[in-house]
Amino acid sequence: MRIIRKYGNDILASDKFKDARKQIHHYKSNVASHSVLTAISGLRICHALRKFGIKVDMRRVVRTALLHDLGMVGRDDLYRNSYECCLRHPVNSANISKQIWKGIDEKSVAAIKSHMWPLSLHVPKTREAFVLCMADKAASIKDLIKKTL
Ligand SMILES: [Fe+2]
Ligand SMILES: [Fe+2]
Structure with a gap:
C-alpha cells in the first residue's frame, strides 16, 4: 500500500x-x-x-489503476444497462481522470480507455496499458471469488 500512496495519494484523496x-x-x-486491488495486481505483474x-512504468500503472473505473461511479444514473x-465507462473514466490528474498524458488516457479489451474495441498499445488490462481482470476475478467463498 505504501507505493500506491506514494504514486497515487492525490487520487486516493480526491472526492471522486x-x-x-x-x-x-x-x-x-x-x-x-x-x-486499489487492480493497482496491487498491476505492481505484481510489473515485478514479474x-x-x-x-x-x-509502475507509477503510470498505479495511477491508471486507481482511475480506470471512476466512470462507473453513479452507473445506475449514467447507463441504461x-x-x-x-x-462506455472506460471513456468516461478517462474524462474524469483528466479532471483529477492535471497534465495526464495521452499514454495514460489511452491505457484507461483500453482496460476493457477485448470486450471493447480500444486495444492496449503500450506495456502499461496491457498490464492495466491484465491487472483489472485479475482483480475482477478476486472480487468475484470473494463473492462465492
Ligand atoms: Fe472497468
Ligand atoms: Fe476494473
Missing part, C-alpha cells in the same frame, strides 16, 4: 475516489477497493515482468 467507496462493484466489492528484463456501462 471517496464516492467510489460507495459504488458497489462485482457484487460484494466497491469501485475504490477494486481499483522485471525478472524477464521488461521494464514497465450493464452492457452500455461495460462499453
